[in-house]
Amino acid sequence: MTNENKFCKYCLEDTDENSQNLIYPCQCTDGIHADCLAIWIAVRPHENRYRCEICNTNYIGIYIPPPSPPPQPPPPPFELSISDDPVQIEQRLPREFVFCHCNMFEGCFYLTSGVLFFSSVVMGGVQPSRSERKEYYHVMIMIMLVACFFFALSLIFTAKRYFERLQSLRTINTVPTGA
Known part of the structure; x- marks a missing residue:
């Protein structure tokens, strides 16, 4: 498989825009982010959930890492200021x-x-x-x-x-x- 296309076929983000690596779970030349594939499988209709819609490859048996959790927001800065105002x-x-x-x-x-x-x-x-x-x-x-x-x-x-x-x-x- 060639990595000519360096964008995700679901979210259409370039690999430069997204820090996640592309995976190639089917015979298509387009890569997919693991998070995008997990979300795509979760929202697809039940009868074609585990098949690629282009090449009809079955995704069952392919390791798909779980979606990464959203980043935690940084804690608010602690301010120690003495003011009588x-x-x-x-x-x-x-x-x-x-x-x-x-x-x-x-x-x-x-x-x-x-x-x-x-x-x-x-x-x-x-x-x-x-x-x-x-x-x-x-x-x-x-x-x-x-x-x-x-x-x-x-x-x-x-x-x-x-x-x-x-x-x-x-x-x-x-x-x-x-x-």
């Missing part, structure tokens, strides 16, 4: 990690309620004198009520955020009906 920080971080004002309020309310609960537990360990006991318990009840209020607000903000996210997902996945 908030615009650059927002551009480098995904949107999920940048808090909106709603999330900041939500976090502050959770933190405030936790601090108030903790302070009421710490204050609960103190035994006031008999004359101050009534005022002490009133203050404790007020602190607990304020902590419960902040905790309820944080739960409301969380529920609101999840509800809005659910609504946006439902809006994306809806199918418009033709009227």
